[in-house]
Amino acid sequence: MAAQGPDDARLRKAFLEEAGELAQRLGESLQSLESAPDNREQINEVFRLTHSLKSESAFMGFVALSDVAHAMEDVLGLARDGRRLLDGDVIDHLFAGSDLITEMMAVVAKGGRDSDADARAVMEGLSAVTGTRPPRGAVQQAGEAPAGAEGAGAVEGAPAEEGAPGDQSSVPVLADADRRRLGEARERGEGLWRVTVLVDPEEPMKFPRAYLVFANLEQTANVVASVPPLDGDPADDSRYARTAFYVTTAAGEDELRLAGAVDQISEVAVERLEYAALLSARAGVAAAHLPAAAAGEDAARAAPLEKTSIRVETRKLDDLWSLVAELVLHKSHISRLSESIARGMDPVAVREELTESFDSLEKISGGMQQAMRDTRMIPISVIFAKFPRLVRDLSRKLEKPVDLSVSGEETEIDRSIVEALSEPLTHIIRNSLDHGLEFPEERVRMGKPEKGRIAVSAQRQGGTIVIEVSDDGRGMDTERIRQKALAMGLPGAAEADEAQLHEMVFLPGFSTKDVVTDLSGRGVGMDVVATRVRGELKGDVELASEPGQGTRVTLRLPLSLTIVNSLLVSGDGHLYAIPLSDVDGTVKLLDGDIGDGASGEISAWMDEEIPVHSLAALLGSRRRRQDEYFAVVIHHGSARVLLIVDELIEEREIVIKPLDDLLNYNRLFSGVSVLEDGRLAFILDTSFIRRENF
Numbered sequence: 001m002a003a004q005g006p007d008d009a010r011l012r013k014a015f016l017e018e019a020g021e022l023a024q025r026l027g028e029s030l031q032s033l034e035s036a037p038d039n040r041e042q043i044n045e046v047f048r049l050t051h052s053l054k055s056e057s058a059f060m061g062f063v064a065l066s067d068v069a070h071a072m073e074d075v076l077g078l079a080r081d082g083r084r085l086l087d088g089d090v091i092d093h094l095f096a097g098s099d100l101i102t103e104m105m106a107v108v109a110k111g112g113r114d115s116d117a118d119a120r121a122v123m124e125g126l127s128a129v130t131g132t133r134p135p136r137g138a139v140q141q142a143g144e145a146p147a148g149a150e151g152a153g154a155v156e157g158a159p160a161e162e163g164a165p166g167d168q169s170s171v172p173v174l175a176d177a178d179r180r181r182l183g184e185a186r187e188r189g190e191g192l193w194r195v196t197v198l199v200d201p202e203e204p205m206k207f208p209r210a211y212l213v214f215a216n217l218e219q220t221a222n223v224v225a226s227v228p229p230l231d232g233d234p235a236d237d238s239r240y241a242r243t244a245f246y247v248t249t250a251a252g253e254d255e256l257r258l259a260g261a262v263d264q265i266s267e268v269a270v271e272r273l274e275y276a277a278l279l280s281a282r283a284g285v286a287a288a289h290l291p292a293a294a295a296g297e298d299a300a301r302a303a304p305l306e307k308t309s310i311r312v313e314t315r316k317l318d319d320l321w322s323l324v325a326e327l328v329l330h331k332s333h334i335s336r337l338s339e340s341i342a343r344g345m346d347p348v349a350v351r352e353e354l355t356e357s358f359d360s361l362e363k364i365s366g367g368m369q370q371a372m373r374d375t376r377m378i379p380i381s382v383i384f385a386k387f388p389r390l391v392r393d394l395s396r397k398l399e400k401p402v403d404l405s406v407s408g409e410e411t412e413i414d415r416s417i418v419e420a421l422s423e424p425l426t427h428i429i430r431n432s433l434d435h436g437l438e439f440p441e442e443r444v445r446m447g448k449p450e451k452g453r454i455a456v457s458a459q460r461q462g463g464t465i466v467i468e469v470s471d472d473g474r475g476m477d478t479e480r481i482r483q484k485a486l487a488m489g490l491p492g493a494a495e496a497d498e499a500q501l502h503e504m505v506f507l508p509g510f511s512t513k514d515v516v517t518d519l520s521g522r523g524v525g526m527d528v529v530a531t532r533v534r535g536e537l538k539g540d541v542e543l544a545s546e547p548g549q550g551t552r553v554t555l556r557l558p559l560s561l562t563i564v565n566s567l568l569v570s571g572d573g574h575l576y577a578i579p580l581s582d583v584d585g586t587v588k589l590l591d592g593d594i595g596d597g598a599s600g601e602i603s604a605w606m607d608e609e610i611p612v613h614s615l616a617a618l619l620g621s622r623r624r625r626q627d628e629y630f631a632v633v634i635h636h637g638s639a640r641v642l643l644i645v646d647e648l649i650e651e652r653e654i655v656i657k658p659l660d661d662l663l664n665y666n667r668l669f670s671g672v673s674v675l676e677d678g679r680l681a682f683i684l685d686t687s688f689i690r691r692e693n694f
Contacts, residue, residue: 015060016109022053023102024385030094031388037079037086046094047076053101057114064115065104071126072097078130093125095389172225172246174278182224185248186275193221193253196244197260198267209264210243216259221249224278246278312375320371326364330357369653373560376416380458380467381409383422387429387456394433401440401451402433408458413465414560420536421467421557424529428469428553429454431526436473436551446548448472464581465559470552476545481505499638502543506530533557534687538579538670540636562656566673568649568681569632571615575681576645577654577673582686584633584640586648591627603642605633611689614644618668618688636686656683 026049033042054069072094078084086094100122104114174182185192197213199206207230214230217223224246228239247256253270260268334357341350384406395402413421437443437452444450453472458465481501485493490504504510508527533541539557558564558581566577567586587605594603594612601612612631614623623644631642654673659682670685 011060015056016105019053019056019105022049022056023098023105025049026053026101027095027098027389028385030091030098031392033086033094034091034392037091040080043076043080043086047073047080050076062104062108062114064113064117064119065101065108068097068100068104068119068122068126071123071130074130074132075126084129090129093122093129096122097126172227172229172278174225178224181222182248182275182278185222188250190222190248190250192273192275192278193247193249193256194244194269194271194273195247195256195260196242196269196271197262197265199241199243200264200266201241203264205237206240207237209262210240212262213243213260213265214245216262217245217247217256220251220255220259221247223247246273316371316374320368320375323364323368323371327361327368330361330364333357369563373414373563376414376560376562377412378415378418379409380411380413380418380465383418383425384409384456384458386422387425390426390429391433391454394430398433399439400433400437402437403451403453405453405455406457407455411458411460411465413458413557414562416562417465417537417557417560420532421555424532424541424555425456425467425469427526427529429456432469432471432473432551436471436475438474460559465555465557467555467557468552470550472550475547475549475551476502476505476543477547478502478545484510502545505543506541529553538685540687542638563653564656564683565651566654566681566683567632567651569615569630569645570647570649571645572619572621575649575675575679576615577681577683578632578634578643579683579686580651582634582636584635587631587633587642589629589631589642589644591625591629605640605642608640610640610642612642612644615646616644634684634686634689636689639689641689654681654683 026046029042029046029049033039033046036042050069050073054066054073057063057066057069075084075090075094079086079090084090100117100119104117104119107116108114182192195213195217197210199209203209210226211230214223214226226246227244230243249256253272256270257268260270334354337345337350337353337357341347387406388404391402391404432454433452437454438446438448440450443452455470456468458467460466478498478501481504482493482496485496485501485504488510490507492500493504496504506526506529510527529541533539533555537557539555541556542554543551544554545551558579564577565580567580567583569576569578585605589603589612594601596602597609597611599611602609603612610633616623629644630646630648631644632648634641634643654675656671656673659669659672668685668688669682671683673681673683675681
């Protein structure tokens with residue numbers, strides 16, 4: 001098997017990225033088409049996207065994927081010509097095809113074959129719409145090779161009769177040199193042929209018979225490749241019971257048939273092919289489609305494909321390039337000043353110029369930092385675009401008609417947050433549909449519209465992204481939550497207020513549903529939301545609900561997980577950083593301002609009594625008694641505390657580095673930053689104020 005070269009690896013990555021965008025647009029366009037099935041422009045748009053996926057897949061040798069896109073294209077062609085209405089069932093089949101394409105691409109991205117995905121039901125459904133048979137090999141079980149296939153992709157001209165020796169609907173894996181030879185043969189006017197031979201079933205040694213045919217063909221033609229390949233020691237002789245040879249020659253069919261007439265060869269099929277069919281199969285890519293027996297260990301060891309490139313607006317790159325140009329100019333300026341010092345230039349003048357250069361460099365470095373941050377920012381629409389399909393499918397499954405509204409999708413957020421945000425938002429929307437919204441008949445009795453409503457929005461507030469998911473359903477039953485909490489033996493459930501009861505919903509295993517379904521009832525969903533948002537994303541999540549009116553879930557997230565605006569403070573002889581997004585203010589506390597409360601020390605701030613804690617006590621030391629203290633008012637969600645520190649130093653942006661769990665056993669810190677003088681500043685995780693007995 002030919003090795004996959006660097007060029008092919010790059011092509012494969014480029015294909016997956018391009019096809020991934022096409023598949024996403026296809027899903028979105030199908031959503032629009034479902035709401036307006038007679039819209040000619042929308043039908044044409046879906047047809048174009050499907051056609052592009054078919055062509056790109058065929059070019060790269062992903063035959064199963066191309067077949068699915070082709071079958072969808074056939075359905076859309078009938079609709080475009082006015083011969084088929086796009087009713088609900090047909091749209092469902094198209095959605096199934098779109099989902100299958102996405103699944104196949106995910107398999108390929110992990111190093112597998114597109115044919116590993118089970119296409120049987122989808123292809124049969126699409127073919128039933130058009131009244132045709134599925135393409136040969138398209139309805140095999142996942143991982144099962146098409147009948148008679150030993151290679152990668154479809155080649156035009158395969159005979160229709162199944163079981164015939166010519167039923168070798170595959171292309172070989174071609175090296176670049178073989179592709180050049182094909183091109184040269186085409187320029188010479190030679191024909192491209194496939195000679196397929198069947199060895200007598202009674203013949204115990206099949207490989208030698210196939211090799212004799214190869215030797216004969218070499219006398220009258222140029223053998224470009226064979227499937228299975230004949231090079232090396234055959235691991236499984238039975239594979240050569242059927243062998244296809246791809247040859248170029250000026251000779252005719254009779255000479256080729258005669259070359260295949262070897263003793264113990266039971267049948268010979270000779271077919272004329274088009275060069276485009278063989279040249280369209282990329283070396284290495286086609287190998288991804290070989291059956292496991294043919295692909296060998298190379299395919300088994302294929303590494304998962306990671307997305308290593310991003311799309312960035314040209315404007316952002318232009319801004320960054322302008323800053324680099326300024327940086328180069330100032331570098332030259334500083335170099336010239338260095339030479340001037342060596343020549344004895346006036347030190348005062350040199351100092352003034354250096355001061356100006358360093359001021360400019362500080363502005364440039366700040367601009368470059370902002371420009372680089374901008375390149376990491378992407379619209380949150382990449383997540384929001386998935387929700388219409390999610391709501392559509394769940395709505396039909398639960399038989400709850402829903403209108404989904406989305407706003408603020410242009411809001412930009414760091415790509416590292418986007419990757420981790422999809423799952424919690426999905427859980428929230430599923431909960432809204434399953435738990436929150438009533439069934440149509442119940443809504444009508446309550447005087448509500450038959451269709452439920454779910455709204456998803458995003459907006460930027462300072463250094464925070466606020467995402468809200470709301471519904472107009474039945475709201476949360478706080479007494480039911482209390483009874484469930486009491487049954488689970490949760491402390492404080494009997495006297496908990498509404499906010500505290502809502503917080504219990506995020507506990508592992510908590511669910512008010514009595515019946516476990518495939519959507520809910522296991523108490524996992526909201527636990528995942530809290531863990532992901534508060535733990536991994538360093539944000540917060542809040543619940544608000546009004547009985548009979550609906551529920552709102554609010555996520556507050558930092559703009560970035562790598563750079564944070566912070567307040568530097570000192571405590572117990574060390575530096576610490578508190579994210580400014582969690583700081584409400586700073587105050588000076590007199591010793592007399594601190595009093596005793598029910599669960600510890602308290603003090604008044606903005607007409608509110610809030611707990612008082614000291615950074616020293618959090619770190620295991622005792623607070624030194626003094627007449628006056630510096631304190632920071634910090635919050636996490638709705639909870640606030642006054643945190644006493646030794647000194648307030650300054651506000652600054654810091655770069656977050658991960659912190660080993662051994663150094664963070666008490667979970668007080670979200671990371672660490674190395675300052676320009678080499679000192680470490682531990683970044684306080686303000687979620688500690690939600691814990692009991694911290």
